[in-house]
Amino acid sequence: MKKLVDIKINGKSYLMPEGITILEACKRAGIHIPTLCYLEGITEGGHCGICVVEVKGARNLQRACITKIKEGMEIYTDTPLVRKARKTIYELTLANHKSTCPACQKEEPCEIRKIAKNIGLSEVEVELLFKEHEKDRSIINRDQTKCIECRRCVNTCEKIQGINTLIVDGKGFNSRISPPYNLPLKNTPCVFCGQCVVRCPTGALTEKDDTEKVLDALQDPNKYVVVSFAPAVRASIGELFGLPPGTLVIGKLVAALRKLGFDKVFDVNYGADLTIVEEANELIERIKFRKTLPMFTSCCPAWVKFVEEFYPEMIPNLSTCKSPQAMLGAVIKNFLPELENIPKDKIVHVTIMPCTAKKYEILRPDIMGDIDYVLTVRELAKMIKIAGIDLLSLEDEEEDIPFGEYSGAAAIFGVTGGVMEAALRTAVEWLTGETFSNLDFVPVRGMKNIRIAEIDIKDLKLKVAVAHTLKAAQEVLEKIKNKELDIQFLEVMACPGGCIGGGGQPIPTTEEILRKRAEALYTLDKNKEIRKSHENPFIKFLYEKFLGNYGSEKAHKLLHAKYSHKPNWDDIFNKSYEEICKEVLKY
Amino acid sequence: MKEKFFQKSLIEDLLDEQNKHPQKYLPPKTLKKIAKKHKRPIPQVYSVASFYPRLSLKPRAKYIIRVCENLACHMEGAEKVIEAIKEFLNIDFGETTKDGLFYLEKSSCLGLCSLAPVILINDDIHGNLTPEKVKEILKNYIEKEKSSKN
Numbered sequence: 076m077k078k079l080v081d082i083k084i085n086g087k088s089y090l091m092p093e094g095i096t097i098l099e100a101c102k103r104a105g106i107h108i109p110t111l112c113y114l115e116g117i118t119e120g121g122h123c124g125i126c127v128v129e130v131k132g133a134r135n136l137q138r139a140c141i142t143k144i145k146e147g148m149e150i151y152t153d154t155p156l157v158r159k160a161r162k163t164i165y166e167l168t169l170a171n172h173k174s175t176c177p178a179c180q181k182e183e184p185c186e187i188r189k190i191a192k193n194i195g196l197s198e199v200e201v202e203l204l205f206k207e208h209e210k211d212r213s214i215i216n217r218d219q220t221k222c223i224e225c226r227r228c229v230n231t232c233e234k235i236q237g238i239n240t241l242i243v244d245g246k247g248f249n250s251r252i253s254p255p256y257n258l259p260l261k262n263t264p265c266v267f268c269g270q271c272v273v274r275c276p277t278g279a280l281t282e283k284d285d286t287e288k289v290l291d292a293l294q295d296p297n298k299y300v301v302v303s304f305a306p307a308v309r310a311s312i313g314e315l316f317g318l319p320p321g322t323l324v325i326g327k328l329v330a331a332l333r334k335l336g337f338d339k340v341f342d343v344n345y346g347a348d349l350t351i352v353e354e355a356n357e358l359i360e361r362i363k364f365r366k367t368l369p370m371f372t373s374c375c376p377a378w379v380k381f382v383e384e385f386y387p388e389m390i391p392n393l394s395t396c397k398s399p400q401a402m403l404g405a406v407i408k409n410f411l412p413e414l415e416n417i418p419k420d421k422i423v424h425v426t427i428m429p430c431t432a433k434k435y436e437i438l439r440p441d442i443m444g445d446i447d448y449v450l451t452v453r454e455l456a457k458m459i460k461i462a463g464i465d466l467l468s469l470e471d472e473e474e475d476i477p478f479g480e481y482s483g484a485a486a487i488f489g490v491t492g493g494v495m496e497a498a499l500r501t502a503v504e505w506l507t508g509e510t511f512s513n514l515d516f517v518p519v520r521g522m523k524n525i526r527i528a529e530i531d532i533k534d535l536k537l538k539v540a541v542a543h544t545l546k547a548a549q550e551v552l553e554k555i556k557n558k559e560l561d562i563q564f565l566e567v568m569a570c571p572g573g574c575i576g577g578g579g580q581p582i583p584t585t586e587e588i589l590r591k592r593a594e595a596l597y598t599l600d601k602n603k604e605i606r607k608s609h610e611n612p613f614i615k616f617l618y619e620k621f622l623g624n625y626g627s628e629k630a631h632k633l634l635h636a637k638y639s640h641k642p643n644w645d646d647i648f649n650k651s652y653e654e655i656c657k658e659v660l661k662y
Numbered sequence: 663m664k665e666k667f668f669q670k671s672l673i674e675d676l677l678d679e680q681n682k683h684p685q686k687y688l689p690p691k692t693l694k695k696i697a698k699k700h701k702r703p704i705p706q707v708y709s710v711a712s713f714y715p716r717l718s719l720k721p722r723a724k725y726i727i728r729v730c731e732n733l734a735c736h737m738e739g740a741e742k743v744i745e746a747i748k749e750f751l752n753i754d755f756g757e758t759t760k761d762g763l764f765y766l767e768k769s770s771c772l773g774l775c776s777l778a779p780v781i782l783i784n785d786d787i788h789g790n791l792t793p794e795k796v797k798e799i800l801k802n803y804i805e806k807e808k809s810s811k812n
């Protein structure tokens with residue numbers, strides 16, 4: 076047990092564990108201190124200064140985020156001096172920030188707007204100091220004029236993904252948060268996971284906005300607009316309409332999508348079932364014919380790009396299976412015309428994803444053209460609101476068949492360990508030739524960053540690993556490389572918790588919220604009658620009618636992908652300064 | 663252990679490599695090399711290098727002219743000296759001459775106030791300057807370069 080110390084906050088006495096910060100102590104005492112740069116587990120703070128408090132006997136105001144409490148400390152959080160200081164700091168922040176609030180894509184989650192009410196500005200008169208910059212537009216947009224240099228993105232990219240795309244360039248007033256040399260993100264090894272986007276307190280980092288283009292397509296009478304939504308979307312979208320985290324929203328979501336004017340509403344979960352049968356088949360072939368093992372899952376485009384960049388020698392380990400989104404895209408564009416008797420070029424396929432990297436995935440050469448637009452959960456919620464649809468009052472509706480039916484195995488794709496579990500349910504039955512009633516592979520579940528499990532059924536022994544965050548994945552890959560870990564199958568999701576913690580999800584995502592979203596998906600699985608991908612009747616239908624066998628030539632042509640080495644930091648820094656200059660953004 | 667003790671710090675390595683480069687800067691390849699040696703991610707080494715005004719990520723020149731802008735130099739007429747340099751070399755602060763010989767930058771106090779106004783050209787001190795004197799000095803550098811080429 077930690078020693079307790081006696082402190083006073085605003086005149087009231089408290090016993091608090093030694094070594095915690097003033098910020099933490101105030102939180103425990105139920106007193107809210109505004110912060111802009113501090114973010115639990117990511118940045119310790121100390122940059123923005125908005126959290127200042129008065130400490131009796133101290134010469135200056137103290138930053139609550141980085142000052143530890145001491146025996147006998149007397150803290151005042153709401154004195155005229157504190158209020159005045161916070162106002163000044165806030166005004167300075169505004170001076171360096173291009174406030175275009177009504178048109179800013181960050182909307183409500185913007186923390187500059189959120190803390191305004193803790194500051195109590197009556198009149199703002201700030202001389203604007205920010206410099207105009209060339210905007211970086213790709214999958215993730217960077218707008219320097221909105222950056223308050225809190226460094227959350229820097230630490231996120233370093234600690235969660237281990238890629239270090241965004242760094243502090245320069246010193247003091249002349250510093251800037253950007254990739255080295257102010258390279259555009261698309262010319263860096265950034266995997267577009269969007270983890271920096273969901274942590275950025277301002278509109279400096281946002282995802283590419285495709286809502287306008289989708290609204291236009293919906294208005295176009297010559298287009299047949301099809302939508303599919305991802306496994307993790309149903310576990311989170313409710314949050315943006317005031318429902319508590321972990322509320323499953325499916326029927327109302329389908330109804331809202333129809334109201335928006337989509338001609339068909341399908342489910343990426345169908346794509347997930349398809350991925351599983353192809354992937355389980357591939358795993359079995361690799362084991363039987365002694366091909367490259369361990370096999371890596373390939374449904375997370377951020378992870379795939381990461382391997383292509385930093386571990387090109389391990390590209391043969393990546394499953395050639397396309398992701399659920401990409402498989403469904405290929406199936407819809409190739410078979411829906413025949414099923415519905417509509418010309419292929421009239422079909423526009425929009426997917427709703429918890430993910431920013433999925434916007435990048437649809438530009439990969441193998442997939443190009445199969446999906447037209449990807450919207451994040453946030454973008455869809457925005458569209459529903461723009462259209463004036465009251466989501467919560469809608470009657471539940473069902474997805475369209477055949478591509479709207481799915482198994483419980485698909486439902487858990489959105490959470491770390493889910494793809495592994497879904498694949499095992501099918502692979503184990505196919506390998507042993509038996510049917511099992513207990514389908515839960517509990518050891519692969521959970522939120523530990525790396526989980527290793529041994530499957531021992533009949534005479535079948537499999538060793539598998541599950542990792543989430545690319546930092547954790549890196550650890551696993553190093554172990555595999557150094558022959559310290561011998562496994563046959565590895566699942567990696569780039570985002571903490573898997574897609575339920577994706578870069579396109581509602582902001583914020585906390586550990587508690589992650590847990591609830593995960594629970595929602597496991598409940599959905601449990602309540603499904605069909606819980607194995609290969610038992611989905613419409614998957615069987617697809618193979619009977621169009622594809623032939625699992626892993627058939629036709630399946631390979633449509634549902635499998637090729638990978639190639641992509642530039643990592645070594646490749647970028649092998650260029651000369653002059654070569655790099657041709658790519659950089661103007662500053 | 664011993665090796666680790668004697669291994670140069672990251673900053674020392676950066677400075678050394680910069681001095682070795684004819685254009686007195688840290689090209690991308692050099693950053694990569696140093697990052698590997700110190701087992702640090704390359705972008706982080708870039709970030710460290712960008713923090714120190716003594717280090718440059720942009721090509722500069724064979725001779726770095728650093729002029730002191732502090733009070734002592736200012737009182738002794740540094741401004742006129744600086745003007746003379748700019749005019750003679752036809753560059754501003756942060757720029758390199760066309761021939762790639764000189765690069766001009768501001769510096770905080772060089773600690774040589776008794777010699778004010780004072781400038782550094784690479785590691786050589788030139789003090790008690792006047793506009794005329796500084797032009798002479800620069801001419802000498804140019805002459806030296808020409809003769810070394812011939």
Ligand code: SF4
Nearest residue numbers: 232265266268269271
């Ligand atoms: S999107 Fe992901 S990889 Fe790219 S900068 Fe942000 S955190 Fe790093």
Ligand code: SF4
Nearest residue numbers: 222223225226228275
């Ligand atoms: S881009 Fe956003 S997260 Fe990164 S430093 Fe700027 S404000 Fe902070």
Ligand code: SF4
Nearest residue numbers: 375430569570574577
């Ligand atoms: S884990 Fe999911 S949300 Fe995150 S990048 Fe991968 S696919 Fe996208």
